Amino acid sequence: MTAGEPAALRVEDLGVRYGALVALEGVSWEVRSGEILGIIGPNGAGKSSCYDAATNMVRRSGRVWLAGRDVTAVPPHGLAPLGLRRAFQQNAFFADLTVLENMTAVLALDRGTGLAASLLAPWREAARRRAIEAEAAAILERFGIPRAMHRRRPPNLPYGTQRMLSIALAWGTGAKVLMLDEPAAGLGGEDMVRLRDLLAALKASGAALVVIEHHMDLIMAIADRIVVLDQGRMLAAGTPREVQADPRVLEAYLGRAA
Numbered sequence: 001m002t003a004g005e006p007a008a009l010r011v012e013d014l015g016v017r018y019g020a021l022v023a024l025e026g027v028s029w030e031v032r033s034g035e036i037l038g039i040i041g042p043n044g045a046g047k048s049s050c051y052d053a054a055t056n057m058v059r060r061s062g063r064v065w066l067a068g069r070d071v072t073a074v075p076p077h078g079l080a081p082l083g084l085r086r087a088f089q090q091n092a093f094f095a096d097l098t099v100l101e102n103m104t105a106v107l108a109l110d111r112g113t114g115l116a117a118s119l120l121a122p123w124r125e126a127a128r129r130r131a132i133e134a135e136a137a138a139i140l141e142r143f144g145i146p147r148a149m150h151r152r153r154p155p156n157l158p159y160g161t162q163r164m165l166s167i168a169l170a171w172g173t174g175a176k177v178l179m180l181d182e183p184a185a186g187l188g189g190e191d192m193v194r195l196r197d198l199l200a201a202l203k204a205s206g207a208a209l210v211v212i213e214h215h216m217d218l219i220m221a222i223a224d225r226i227v228v229l230d231q232g233r234m235l236a237a238g239t240p241r242e243v244q245a246d247p248r249v250l251e252a253y254l255g256r257a258a
């Protein structure tokens with residue numbers, strides 16, 4: 001990214017209420033291309049509400065800009081074509097389709113071809129389908145899913161590979177901003193290393209990543225900047241080193257648990 005270029009995603013003064021409960025208030029941050037922004041905070045701090053607010057999935061106040069364009073009023077399904085994509089905490093895929101069919105279906109949908117047309121298409125669609133399948137296979141490999149696994153069904157994959165698949169499906173034809181909700185949940189050992197390497201590679205490719213994560217070692221290692229939420233408000237923001245040294249952050253995490 002060059003100086004003066006607008007942030008890949010900028011949110012300003014986000015607020016969310018569930019009835020009388022203020023889940024989020026006055027939250028502002030931005031993430032630039034080729035950057036990873038971490039969002040952390042104790043349980044119930046408002047992290048998921050912040051994602052829902054940024055992607056217009058909940059009634060909220062505040063404003064959102066994507067690459068300088070005001071997308072405050074754009075509905076969730078209108079954001080993906082603009083490059084803002086999101087993967088959820090739960091692995092999400094069609095369990096009855098193979099890994100390759102899942103990826104192919106996402107690409108076809110991204111390109112405006114319906115699922116039925118992509119998978120059940122008549123002969124005249126065959127060449128086009130083969131091209132999309134080849135692209136899907138290449139994306140899966142990029143996300144660390146080898147060809148030997150492409151004909152399997154997602155529930156039969158190792159858990160860490162299911163997670164990679166969920167991220168690949170969220171990525172689709174490509175994200176300018178990818179929002180991940182606890183990508184490391186349930187992962188350990190080698191899978192953590194694979195995830196960290198993948199996120200670093202996506203960042204290096206120029207994507208902007210926003211990552212909610214409870215796994216502190218991971219987020220402190222990969223994030224360029226971190227926003228700390230507590231009780232719906234911004235408690236701190238800065239580099240990993242800065243937030244780790246912030247007494248308010250230590251208090252939020254350790255003080256109340258002690």
Ligand SMILES: Nc1ncnc2c1ncn2[C@@H]1O[C@H](COP(=O)(O)OP(=O)(O)OP(=O)(O)O)[C@@H](O)[C@H]1O
Pocket residue numbers: 018021022023041042043044045046047048049050
């Ligand atoms: N749909 C909802 N209806 C009512 N209250 C909600 C709803 N969703 C979240 N909340 C409340 O809003 C507050 C913020 O929740 P949120 O899920 O955004 O926090 P979080 O930081 O993502 O938590 P966690 O780390 O546990 O996932 C919490 O008090 C939660 O109970």
